[in-house]
Amino acid sequence: MGLVLSEDQQMLKKAAADFVKKQSPISRVRALRDSDDSVGFSRDLWKKMAELGWPAIMIPEEAGGLGMGCLEMACVMEECGRSLVPEPLLSTAVLGAAAVVLGGTQAHKADLLPRVADGSLLMSLAYQEREGRYDLAHCRTRAEKKGSSYVLSGEKTLVLDGHVAEVIVVVARSAGEHGDRDGISLFVVERGAAGVEVARQKTMHLRQVAILRMNGVEVSSAAMLGTEGNGLALLEDVIDRATAGLCAEMLGNMTATFEMTLDYLKTRKQYGVPIGSFQALKHRAAKMFVELELARSSVMGACTALDHGAPEARALVSVAKARCSDAGAMIGYEGLQMHGGIGMTDEHDVGFFLKRLRGSEMTFGDAAYHRNRFAALQGF
Amino acid sequence: MSDLQEFREEVRAWLDANCPASLRWGAAVGNEALGDGLYWGGKKERSAATDAKLWLDRMAARGWTAPTWPKAYGGGGLSKEEAKILAEEMRRLRCKPALVGFGLTMIGPLLLQYGNEQQKSRFLPEIVRGEVRWCQGYSEPEAGSDLAGLRARAVRDGDFYVVNGQKVWTSYADKSDWMFMLVRTDPDKPKHEGISFMLIDMDQPGVTVKPIKLISGQSPFCETFLEDARVSAEHVVGGINNGWTMAKALLGHERSMISEAFNESEDKNELVSAARRYVGVESGGRVADAALRDRIAQLTMDKLCLELTLKRTKEAAKLGHQPGPEASIFKYYATELNKDRSALLVGILGPQGLGWEGEGFDEDELAHTRAWLRARGNSIEGGTSEIQLNIIAKRVLGLPD
Structure with missing residues (x-):
């Protein structure tokens, strides 16, 4: 492998x-x-x-x-x-x-x-709503059948680059109640279509996201991805790939944070010596390195499994996302703490990475969500 | 047919004809994970004249207990590729190793690298044949993590050195015939430079061994007392006052052995199967206690991440890359993880994890409790976790002293 x-x-x-x-x-x-x-x-x-x-x-x-x-x-x-x-x-x-x-x-x-x-x-995927946290089956947005077309109504939030995406894949429910695994369908929607309204959202994690409001947006049945009511499995496959990609990005966030922290430990002097000579900080830096290496292995494992269509790919995506979420929080927080006061200022970059890591932790499921999914996939 | 393919078929046929059925994995002989039923060799080995001895003699006759050692020293003289084939065929036929121990894994390789001709021809063949069992005399009561602070003193007396001092944590000293050890030969030099690496015959009046009992109730460890013990001057390895170089060569090896051992010995679903039995399951097979289930998932994932990292290192090595910095984390992470996993396992047992011996507890329950206590030592022996973190900070991260 x-x-x-x-x-x-x-x-x-x-x-x-x-x-x-x-x-x-x-x-x-x-x-x-x-x-x-x-x-x-x-x-x-x-x-x-x-x-x-x-x-x-x-x-x-x-x-x-x-x-x-x-x-x-x-x-x-x-x-x-x-x-x-x-x-x-x-x-x-x-x-x-x-x-x-x-x-x-x-x-x-x-x-x-x-x-x-x-x-x-430019494209995006609109799957999240205000409630439901990370549950992909949570979907209140409706798709009502009308002749040979569907009419979409509802609100999607945190649509990545939704303010510029010309085509957005929208997750909507054509049957059942929110939380049901069946009844979900995916539609290709033009942002310029009648009844579509997009508003940028301001978030802390430095990503461009938007609210997508649909008031009776009519799309033809040819706009459907996959088959009616069976969209959840497709959505899960798409999100798995995006999760692996996000984990790789988090790896980059962590590496940057770790490198700038290590550099600071070597150059910042207190009591006449570099603070990196203090064992209390050395051990914590070494633990950050351990986390980074394990996270790297988990991301490589998940991506390779996805590319090979391996049966354990989904479980490995959960392993990677749980690991990167926890390691990202640890490295982000430790990086800030070791920078001391300067790390708390907006002027310093370490805070940018901490915010992004936290944002990514809370995208596509956090560590607890993925431990739960992993356990279920492993049959316990 | 290529030479290697021919070799493989010859090996397979020979192994199948010569490996006794009781020496195949799966033939129940005690707890396999604890190494029961394996042959450690030496004059005190009790299972002499059994199948294990027969298997050892047959393998040793071909030098296959030490497949890559030169034939001149009793080894198999196999190339790397041939040795790999032998290992693969042994795995395929589920043959247990004919011989295990520190002779093969530690002192033997060191002698091959640093020993003189006389030392190699004197010691290596009897290691191959399992006639002599070796132990390692490194740590002392005042020299644990700071190994170079050791005090056991060796003073030259004609053709001999006279040694006085105490070694501790000497694994299997009570069952060993010879010990390789570090002693101070020049107290005036800086501490790393006045140390020598010597080989001592344990069967003499000046050597006394006392087993140590651990919190788990049992242990392979001993204290070894040296009182005017004598070592032939010919049995100094790597030259006088050059012991630290020898020690470093061996310590690295010990660390990787410890982390590899964990990785291979553990049952993958032990936590889950215990949870099913002791905690119970809800509909769909979900472990009934949500907090416990989360913890099991966490440690199962941690183990997977460690395994992926080990695989990554192995793949890189196969492609000819130098070992990357990820290799330095194994001893630390594997032992810490093993502590967590064995503690959780006893936690899952609940009150059934309280047993020490006797009635009311089954064999596995008692073993899990002992294993939990024993595991606490994993991050102490072979270089503490704190020392491992120091090494990462210094060698990998380049943080200043």
């Missing part, structure tokens, strides 16, 4: 690292936040990323993509995570692309995937 990157994967990762270092220092994210930029990222830079093939990674070759997998996506996501790169990779290249690849008809694929691959189309 591929727990070590191949030469090609290493090259992809190295190229991503170089690109991010040169094009997207963390100061960019700070400037975008401070100016309250209405897009929140750079369309020019997104174009360059498309030239590098990043949005095409998980799209099959026959649909204009590179035909690679989660592991390759993880290589790029990790490097982006080191610098909190704000371009819409997770929303478009993972959530949107995976939904169409896994659930789309030939027509959907032919229409959407080439445009995702070349960077000209």
Whole structure:
């Protein structure tokens, strides 16, 4: 099993690292936040990323993509995570692309995937609502059948890059009550369609998200991904891939936090010596390193299992997300504590990573959610 | 057919013809996880003249107890590829190792690397044949984590060294014939530079061994007292005052052995099956106690992450990469995890985990309780967890002293 990157994967990762270092220092994210930029990222830079093939990674070759997998996506996501790169990779290249690849008809694929691959189309997935926490079966948004079309009504929250995504895959209920596993369907919705209203949300974790309100949005039955009422399994498959991608990004967040903390321990002096010479801090730094290595193994394991269609892939995704959630909190908090007062200031970057890590912890299920899912999958 | 394929078929046929049925895994001989039924060798080995002895003699005759050692010293003289085939075929036929112990895993490899010709031809063949059992004399009452602070003193007297001092935590000293040990030969030098590595015959009046009883009620550990004990000057390995180099070579090895051992010996579903039995299940097979179930999931996942990291290291090694920094975490993490898992297991038993011996508790329950207590030592022996963290901080993270 591929727990070590191949030469090609290493090259992809190295190229991503170089690109991010040169094009997207963390100061960019700070400037975008401070100016309250209405897009929140750079369309020019997104174009360059498309030239590098990043949005095409998980799209099959026959649909204009590179035909690679989660592991390759993880290589790029990790490097982006080191610098909190704000371009819409997770929303478009993972959530949107995976939904169409896994659930789309030939027509959907032919229409959407080439445009995702070349960077000209931004996508997202609207699955969350205000209640229900991480329960994917919680869905109050309705899809009422009307002739050969469906009428969507309801509200979705925290839609990643929802303010710019031109095509949004919406999770709606065509039968049953919220919490039922059956009765969920996925629809491809144009943001410009009549009755769609999008409002940006401000969150603490430096991601672009939006509320999506649908008041009688009419879509044709050809807009459905998968079959009516059986959308939950598809949704779970899509979210699993996005979870693996997010975990890779968290790995990048953790690595950046750890490196800046280690650097601080070596340079900051108190009592005339570097604070990294104190054993109380050395041991904690060593434990951060242990967590980082174990998290890295868990992410590699999950991505490889997904790419091989291994039966234990879902359980391994839960292992990775639980590990990265806990390790991310530990490294984020310890990183801040070891920076002392400067770490508490907005001026220092360590707080940016802490916020993002916490946000990612609370996206696609936290550690407790995934321990529960893992136990259920393992039959206990 | 390639030479290796031919070799494989020859090995398979020979093993199948020569390995007694009772020496196959699965043939019930006590607790396999505890190493029952394995042959440790030496003059005090009790199971002489049994199947185990027969298996040992047959394997030793081919040098296959030490497959990669040179034939000149009684080894099998096999290449790496051939040794791998032998190991694979033994696994396939479920053959137990014919011989285990520190002779094969510790002092033997060290002698091959650092011993002189005389030492190699004197000691290695009898290790291969399982005639001599070895123990390790490192720690002292005042020298635990700070091993280089050891005080056992060796003074030259003609062709001999006379040794005085005390060793502690000497595993299996009471069953061993020879001990490899660290002693101080020059008290005036800086502490790491005045130490020598010596081989001592335990069968002499100056050596006294006293077993140590642990909180788990049993243990392989002993105290070893040295009072005017004599060591031939020919039995200094690696040169006088060069013992620390020898010690470092061996300690690294011991650490990886300890973490590997855990990884291989444990039953994967032990926590879950215990929970089903003692706590019960709800509909759908869900463990009835939600907090306990969460804890079991946590430790099961932790173990998976450790295994994935071990696999990652092995894969990298196969591809010819140098061992990465991830290798340094194994001793620390594996022992801490083992402590947590064995503590949780007793917790799952509840009051049935209180047993020490006798009526009212079954064999597994008693074993789990002893194992929990024994596991507390995992993060102390072979370099404490704190020492491991120091090593990571210094060697991997480059934090200043």
